[in-house]
Amino acid sequence: MRILEAAGIWKIYESGVIRVEAVRGADLAVEAGELVAVMGPSGSGKTTLLSILGAMLSPTRGSVLVEGEDLSSLDAAALSTLRRRRIGFVFQAFNLFGALTARQNVELGLRLRGWPEGDVGPEALRSLESVGLARRADFLPADMSGGEKQRVSIARALAGGPRFILADEPTGALDAENGKAVMDLLASRARESGAAVIVVTHDNRVARFMDRVVLMEDGRLTAAEAGRVS
Amino acid sequence: MAIVALRNLLHDKVRFLITLAGITVAIVLIFLQGGMYLGFMKNAAGMIDRTDADVWVVSRNSPNFDWSQPFPERYVNKVRSTPGVAEAKTLIFGWAFLRLPGGGTEQVEVIGYHPPAEAAGTGGSGWGEPSDFVQGDSRSVLGGDNIILDESGSRKLGGLLVGDTTEITGQKVRVAGMTRGIRSLTTAPYIFASYDTAKRLTGYLGDSNTVFILARAEPEISARELKRRLAERLPNVDVLTRGEYSRRTKLYWTIQTGMGFGFLMMTFLAFVVGLAIVGQTVYAATMEHLREYATLKALGATDAEVRTILWTQAAASALFGYVFGVIGVWWVARGLETLGLPVAIPGWLYGGVFCIGFVLCLGASLVSVRKALSLDPAMVFRV
Numbered sequence: 001m002r003i004l005e006a007a008g009i010w011k012i013y014e015s016g017v018i019r020v021e022a023v024r025g026a027d028l029a030v031e032a033g034e035l036v037a038v039m040g041p042s043g044s045g046k047t048t049l050l051s052i053l054g055a056m057l058s059p060t061r062g063s064v065l066v067e068g069e070d071l072s073s074l075d076a077a078a079l080s081t082l083r084r085r086r087i088g089f090v091f092q093a094f095n096l097f098g099a100l101t102a103r104q105n106v107e108l109g110l111r112l113r114g115w116p117e118g119d120v121g122p123e124a125l126r127s128l129e130s131v132g133l134a135r136r137a138d139f140l141p142a143d144m145s146g147g148e149k150q151r152v153s154i155a156r157a158l159a160g161g162p163r164f165i166l167a168d169e170p171t172g173a174l175d176a177e178n179g180k181a182v183m184d185l186l187a188s189r190a191r192e193s194g195a196a197v198i199v200v201t202h203d204n205r206v207a208r209f210m211d212r213v214v215l216m217e218d219g220r221l222t223a224a225e226a227g228r229v230s
Numbered sequence: 231m232a233i234v235a236l237r238n239l240l241h242d243k244v245r246f247l248i249t250l251a252g253i254t255v256a257i258v259l260i261f262l263q264g265g266m267y268l269g270f271m272k273n274a275a276g277m278i279d280r281t282d283a284d285v286w287v288v289s290r291n292s293p294n295f296d297w298s299q300p301f302p303e304r305y306v307n308k309v310r311s312t313p314g315v316a317e318a319k320t321l322i323f324g325w326a327f328l329r330l331p332g333g334g335t336e337q338v339e340v341i342g343y344h345p346p347a348e349a350a351g352t353g354g355s356g357w358g359e360p361s362d363f364v365q366g367d368s369r370s371v372l373g374g375d376n377i378i379l380d381e382s383g384s385r386k387l388g389g390l391l392v393g394d395t396t397e398i399t400g401q402k403v404r405v406a407g408m409t410r411g412i413r414s415l416t417t418a419p420y421i422f423a424s425y426d427t428a429k430r431l432t433g434y435l436g437d438s439n440t441v442f443i444l445a446r447a448e449p450e451i452s453a454r455e456l457k458r459r460l461a462e463r464l465p466n467v468d469v470l471t472r473g474e475y476s477r478r479t480k481l482y483w484t485i486q487t488g489m490g491f492g493f494l495m496m497t498f499l500a501f502v503v504g505l506a507i508v509g510q511t512v513y514a515a516t517m518e519h520l521r522e523y524a525t526l527k528a529l530g531a532t533d534a535e536v537r538t539i540l541w542t543q544a545a546a547s548a549l550f551g552y553v554f555g556v557i558g559v560w561w562v563a564r565g566l567e568t569l570g571l572p573v574a575i576p577g578w579l580y581g582g583v584f585c586i587g588f589v590l591c592l593g594a595s596l597v598s599v600r601k602a603l604s605l606d607p608a609m610v611f612r613v
Contacts (some may be wrong), residue, residue, distance in 0.1 A: 051608035056528060077532065084530025095525040095610055097234060108234060112529050168611045199572035 003164050003196045004030040004069075009062035011048050011219075022048040024058070024219035028198075030164065035187055035197045037206050040216035046200040047168065049216065053088060053198060054166045055079045070206060083111045088157030088195065090168035090186065096141040096151040102128060102152045103137040106159050113160040126153070127159035130192075131185055147178035154186050164196035171203050175195065183209045231535050234526075235542035238519060246547075249511040253551025254558055256504020257587050260497055261559040262566075264579050267484075267493040269572030274415035274483045275476040277341070283444035285460060286454040286475045288468050293486065294479035296339065296416055298323055299468050300439035306465050309443050314451035315460075319344050320440040321358040322425055324432030325418070329397040330388040336348060337418045338383070342428020345369045357444055360422045365392045366407025371424045376406035382570055383419025384408065400433045401495035403430060411520035415483060450529065501590060512544065516598035527607035536602050540595045547592035552584055 002112050011023040022045045030036050040046050051057035053063060055071055056079075064071045066082060074082065088109075089095075108122035115123060128134050131151040141149050150170060157165050170186060171179030187209040190197045199206055207213045215222045240246055249602050271278075278286065287309060289299035309318040322342030324339055327335040343358045346368055359368040360378055370376055377398070384390050395404045398421065407422075414420050421431075447456040453471040461469040470478065484490030516523070523536055563573040 047608075047611045050611055054528070054608075056606075056608040080488070080527075080530045080532050082530075083528065087530075089528055091525070091610055093521075093529075095521060096526075097237075097522050099237035100234065104233065104237070109529060111231075112526075112531060 001032045002029055003032050003034075003066070004028070004198070005065040006049075006053060007063050007065075009049065009052060009059045009064065009066045011045070011052060012055070012060045021219050023052070025062070026216075026219070028053075028214065028221060030067050030196045030198060032163070032195045032196055033191065034212065035190060035201070035210045037210040037213045038198060038200045038216055038221070039202060039204070039207065039213055041202060044216045045219040046202075046216050049221075050166055050168055050198070050200045052090065055083050085114065086163040088159075088162035090150070090157045090165060090166040090167035090170045092172035094141070094146075094153045094173070096149055096152055096156075098141055101138045101140055102133060102144070102148075102155075105141070105152055107155045109156040111159050113162075115160055124155075124160060127155040130158070130189055131155045145178075146174050147182060150174060150178070150182045151185060154182070154189065158189050158193055158195065161193060162195055164198065165190055167197065167199040167201075169201050169203070170199060171201065171206060176205070179203065179205065231531075231538045232542050236546060238515070238522070238539070239543045239546055242515065242518075245511055245515055246468055249508055249515075250550055250554060252504055252507025252511065253547055253587065253591065254554040256500050256507070256590060257555025257583060258558045258562060259500030259503070259550055260586055261555060261575065261579070261583050262495050262562060262573065263497040263500060264583065265559070265563060265573040265575045266566070266571060268576065268579065269574040270489065271480045271483065272574045273413045273572055276412065276414075277358065277380045277420075278472060278476045278479060280361065281358055281444060281472065282446065284447045285445045285457050286470050286472060287443035287445065287460065287464060288470065288475065289441070290466060290468055292468055292478075294482040295323070295475075296414065297455070297482075298441050300435045300441050303438050303440040305464055305467065306440065306443050308435040309445050309460060312456075312459050312463055314448050314456050316446045316448045318443055318445040319357045320425065321442040321444055322428040322432070322435065323441045324428065324435050326399045326432050327422065331390065331394070331396065332388050336387055338387070338421045338430050339414055339416065339418045340398070340421045340423060340428045342423050342425040342432075343368075343371075344425050345372050348473055351447070358442070360407075360420075362407045362410050362412065363409050368407075370407035371422060371427065373406070374424075374427065375401070375403045376423070376427075377403045378407035378409060378422040379405055380409045380412045382411075382413050382422060385570070386417075386419055395540055399433055401431060403427075403431070409527050413570075437463055492527040501586065504590050505594050508544075508591055509546065509597060511593075512540075512547070512595050513598050513601070515543075516540065516601055520602070521610070523602040524605045524607055524609045527605060528610045535602050537599055540599050540602060541592060544591040544595040545588065547589045551591070552587045555583070555587070555607075556580070 006028045009023050009026040013020040023141050026049055038046055051061050103124050108126050110120045110123055128137050131154055133151055170182055183206055289301050292298040306318055306320050309315055324340050326338055326340050328338045329335055390405050392405050392408050412420055457469050457471050566573050
């Protein structure tokens with residue numbers, strides 16, 4: 001089943017005489033349970049593409065379908081609902097709420113997904129268990145390592161069963177060992193839950209965890225095989 | 231969302247304490263301005279409000295209790311003969327000078343009343359007699375030269391106590407009773423005496439004059455109806471219901487003297503200072519958590535949910551600030567009372583200041599709400 005289909009995506013920024021084509025005719029289709037990496041150098045348009053796929057930014061041209069639903073037909077409120085119900089996000093800087101414990105961060109994600117209040121606590125704990133952090137559930141992010149924070153972020157993204165995960169440089173703030181552990185976890189948990197994953201990264205080591213790798217350069221996507229990116 | 235709001239609010243304890251201090255100071259200032267204004271007004275119209283009279287007959291255009299002028303005493307007969315009047319009595323008010331025990335004089339306001347047949351004790355003062363006695367009772371003025379003082383006035387009059395003697399306008403008087411909490415708005419203390427003694431002590435009112443006539447209506451007659459009937463028969467004086475005269479007195483002091491405007495300005499300034507302090511701290515806190523608000527929006531939080539977080543923080547700040555403000559104002563008011571400054575805080579003022587505190591905090595969070603709502607959720611992908 002096709003979860004996401006982006007066709008002919010262009011994103012052009014114009015300011016006076018300055019015109020920047022951040023994304024130039026990108027096409028991308030992702031099936032349920034598929035893990036796809038979008039790789040490319042800084043400034044290649046990866047983050048802009050991710051914002052468009054994540055229903056946070058409208059393309060200048062082209063269409064994005066999420067489970068067959070055209071995002072251009074949705075208003076801001078409907079886009080918010082789509083994000084909270086169907087997409088999980090993993091960020092390079094973790095983006096955890098500093099005043100909330102690991103458990104409360106995951107619970108917040110579940111509440112946004114509209115989970116019944118009585119199920120939020122147990123599901124949050126279950127999700128933390130799945131990333132090996134049940135014993136750190138009541139710790140604040142400030143008291144956790146970078147790897148642990150990213151695992152909490154993954155637990156939050158996966159909790160509640162989103163249809164696909166968008167991960168922005170998930171290993172960007174981690175050392176090699178933690179980066180590998182986090183990718184291993186993200187890939188295995190996503191496969192277990194059947195969620196599609198799109199990882200945007202310039203870290204070549206991520207490729208071996210993916211089913212497919214696409215390269216992005218100067219706003220254009222080109223296909224590449226998994227494990228063959230150097 | 232409430233948990234995010236409260237956790238964020240309490241997470242940075244120093245900032246929270248600064249916010250709380252700002253709100254508390256604003257609340258205390260607003261309370262004090264309101265309380266002092268009401269305290270002054272309570273004193274200004276206290277002599278009127280304490281009586282049970284339905285109608286007051288006063289000199290033409292008398293602006294307030296303390297500026298009333300004499301008029302013919304015989305009018306009381308006209309009042310008593312008016313259908314619907316159950317009872318009517320005269321009341322004297324005039325200015326005089328009291329000789330201080332240590333030398334020098336102090337201006338006083340002399341009130342002359344008809345002592346009741348039975349002592350009122352600490353009860354009401356239906357016809358202008360004092361109440362709330364610390365020593366003596368409302369009949370203590372009987373005996374010619376006896377006067378009654380209030381504790382607050384006693385301090386100003388050189389510490390005169392019950393049993394002490396002094397002179398008013400060169401005439402010997404003896405302190406025969408002491409009350410608590412009867413103050414004038416002017417700085418001159420009230421001195422109570424029997425009707426005839428008061429006339430003698432003030433001197434300038436004239437033997438055949440009085441200053442007020444107080445009337446009570448028959449049970450089936452309303453104060454308004456009695457006022458109408460008396461006004462028809464007494465064209466040369468003003469006839470007012472007790473409420474009207476009280477309002478006229480308060481309005482005079484509030485508007486004619488600029489006192490009301492002064493208090494209003496101070497209250498407004500307290501509000502603005504509070505708004506600025508709270509607004510600045512709430513905005514700084516919002517700026518510090520911008521990434522979290524953007525993350526919330528990226529995760530799909532609606533504008534209403536983001537707004538709820540900031541307003542919950544504002545409301546919680548208002549609540550905490552209000553509680554500390556009430557505690558603070560209680561202590562400050564006690565201190566002011568000992569200095570002779572009246573502070574009256576009725577129940578509705580607590581409600582009013584609570585609402586003002588809420589408006590202040592919600593207003594202070596408006597800029598932050600706008601900032602948070604205008605965030606681009608895609609900023610979460612920028613490091």
